[in-house]
Amino acid sequence: MIKIVNLHKKFGTLGVLKGVNIEVNKGEVMVIIGPSGSGKSTLLRCINLLEKPTSGQIFFDGEDITAKKVNKNLVRQRLGMVFQSFNLFPHMTALGNVTIAPLQVLKMKKDEAKKRGVELLVKVGLKDKIDVYPNQLSGGQKQRVAIARALAMNPEAMLFDEVTSALDPELVKEVLDVMKDLAKSGMTMLVVTHEMGFAREVGSHLIFMDEGQILEEGRAADIFDNPQHPRAKAFLDAVL
Amino acid sequence: MQGLIDLVDKYFSLPVIKEVLPYLLKGALFTIIFSAASEIIGIIIGLLTSIVRVTRIKVLNHLAIVYVDLFRGTPLLMQIIFIYYALPYVGINLPAPLAGIAALSINSGAYVTEIFRAGIESIDKGQMEAARSLGMSYIKAMRYVIIPQTIKRVLPPLTNEFVALIKDSSLLSVIAISELLRTAKEMMTWKLNPSSLTAAAILYLIITLPLTRYVSYMESKLKRSGV
Numbered sequence: 001m002i003k004i005v006n007l008h009k010k011f012g013t014l015g016v017l018k019g020v021n022i023e024v025n026k027g028e029v030m031v032i033i034g035p036s037g038s039g040k041s042t043l044l045r046c047i048n049l050l051e052k053p054t055s056g057q058i059f060f061d062g063e064d065i066t067a068k069k070v071n072k073n074l075v076r077q078r079l080g081m082v083f084q085s086f087n088l089f090p091h092m093t094a095l096g097n098v099t100i101a102p103l104q105v106l107k108m109k110k111d112e113a114k115k116r117g118v119e120l121l122v123k124v125g126l127k128d129k130i131d132v133y134p135n136q137l138s139g140g141q142k143q144r145v146a147i148a149r150a151l152a153m154n155p156e157a158m159l160f161d162e163v164t165s166a167l168d169p170e171l172v173k174e175v176l177d178v179m180k181d182l183a184k185s186g187m188t189m190l191v192v193t194h195e196m197g198f199a200r201e202v203g204s205h206l207i208f209m210d211e212g213q214i215l216e217e218g219r220a221a222d223i224f225d226n227p228q229h230p231r232a233k234a235f236l237d238a239v240l
Numbered sequence: 241m242q243g244l245i246d247l248v249d250k251y252f253s254l255p256v257i258k259e260v261l262p263y264l265l266k267g268a269l270f271t272i273i274f275s276a277a278s279e280i281i282g283i284i285i286g287l288l289t290s291i292v293r294v295t296r297i298k299v300l301n302h303l304a305i306v307y308v309d310l311f312r313g314t315p316l317l318m319q320i321i322f323i324y325y326a327l328p329y330v331g332i333n334l335p336a337p338l339a340g341i342a343a344l345s346i347n348s349g350a351y352v353t354e355i356f357r358a359g360i361e362s363i364d365k366g367q368m369e370a371a372r373s374l375g376m377s378y379i380k381a382m383r384y385v386i387i388p389q390t391i392k393r394v395l396p397p398l399t400n401e402f403v404a405l406i407k408d409s410s411l412l413s414v415i416a417i418s419e420l421l422r423t424a425k426e427m428m429t430w431k432l433n434p435s436s437l438t439a440a441a442i443l444y445l446i447i448t449l450p451l452t453r454y455v456s457y458m459e460s461k462l463k464r465s466g467v
Contacts, residue, residue, distance in 0.1 A: 085366050091388050
């Protein structure tokens, strides 16, 4: 479903991605781990076209989305993204956040968007926060609204960029639980995370990145139990 | 003691003020109309120009910079005189009220541009990214996500700008518009007593004080909400 071919990204002279190749199939949960600054987030941001790759190609359902003539807005409608810093719209209620894109981008009818928005907020466990503004929500609640907001566009795949890194430890689980449910429902997911427990339990596929390259790739359990590359080994020893 | 009595007699003469007040009120009404009309047009000009500035559309951006520099960097009085007295030579013949509103609007537009630009740039860039990641176009992201948040933040500086504009509108007296200050000066020569100026000053305060109070209120409210 998502195929990345020889992706390079440079910021000025600094190479952040150095020839990344990935293939994610439908329904797979691809977890990307690695030390800070290894290019994990940049990779996700390239897939969502928030960063323009320096070279290489990204195919989404067979279409090269790095091609010039591609309508970025249409690609992004099909790819949900959740950020580390939530980025909820502070001037809208939880429901407003979830319905704004369906209303303005998909031109969905008001009742329909509202009905679907409420459904999604219930699904992420925020039934009693529907009309609450973001500044009255905890970090975990904010992030669950952000997930519902991305889901409201009915994306074909979801990108999670360190979505629990800004959360207090006791709020991490509620967000991961929502992601687990999502994975179980068959959503294709790319997850950049430092939550190794989650990576192992939910990840169908795992990638270890360092310095802009994929150093190890395979089934999550295999890599955790028996990492091959010395740097992957050192990293896992340090974090587990 | 005699000095004090003379001062009260010349500058705080109640009988004179009572007599000229109806004329001054009419002048004040003109001041409000001219300022409000110019502020509205200035906001429209400023909002559009600020969007040109933040999107950095090449040629337009340079034009916008020239416009802002030119009108913020020269005296408003000069701009009013140019628009009213110089433009007729190139065939643009605006009647005084229109020339006045044009000058004030274009001048305030330059200030409003910078207020909006600062406001837009103060919004966390994650907001634009989140909006774009949902598939919104740049324009929709601006319209539904960035600008509404900007409005809240720019209301205090925008109101301050409006207060400045109200006071600056007194410069329209040079092209014979009977706004508050000009009316007061006319009353002064008619009555041979400058108490009308004092009354005009009080009227200016009555117009501007609620606005400056409102700014303080908004600023403290924004601080509390943390938006």
